[in-house]
Amino acid sequence: MTKSFDLSGYVEVRERIDAFYRKFPSGSIRTELVHLDDDLVIFKALVYRDRFDPHPTTGWAYERIGSSPINATRFVENCETSAIGRALANLNLAGGPRPSR
Numbered sequence: 163m164t165k166s167f168d169l170s171g172y173v174e175v176r177e178r179i180d181a182f183y184r185k186f187p188s189g190s191i192r193t194e195l196v197h198l199d200d201d202l203v204i205f206k207a208l209v210y211r212d213r214f215d216p217h218p219t220t221g222w223a224y225e226r227i228g229s230s231p232i233n234a235t236r237f238v239e240n241c242e243t244s245a246i247g248r249a250l251a252n253l254n255l256a257g258g259p260r261p262s263r
Contacts, residue, residue, distance in 0.1 A: 173257030175247040181255050188212045191249070193242050202226055203238050207245035209253055221249025 173181075182189060190210045197204040203225050208218040223244035225237045232240050250256065 171257065175243050175250070178247060178250040178255045178257070182209065182250055182253070186211045189215075191246055193245060198238065200227070203241045205242045205245035207242070207249040209249045219249050219253045221245045221247065221252055223248060
């Protein structure tokens, strides 16, 4: 049984970023390109609550070129944004339940 994700409760990554900086004004979001080839990209995002945060929150994402309309031309950018969104969701800034399937 396939269950679709209800987008009505989805909080866009740009909104999560705004919420993060409101809550942690001295925080930072950093990304790391872990892997890139002609077909696959992997990003890791690290979210630091302040510059002394010893345990940043992480988020990982991967995308394949052409796997969706946006990934036909922007799979690297989409992957980086997804990793940031996951890291912010791990910090409870997703605005609701996270998809888990």
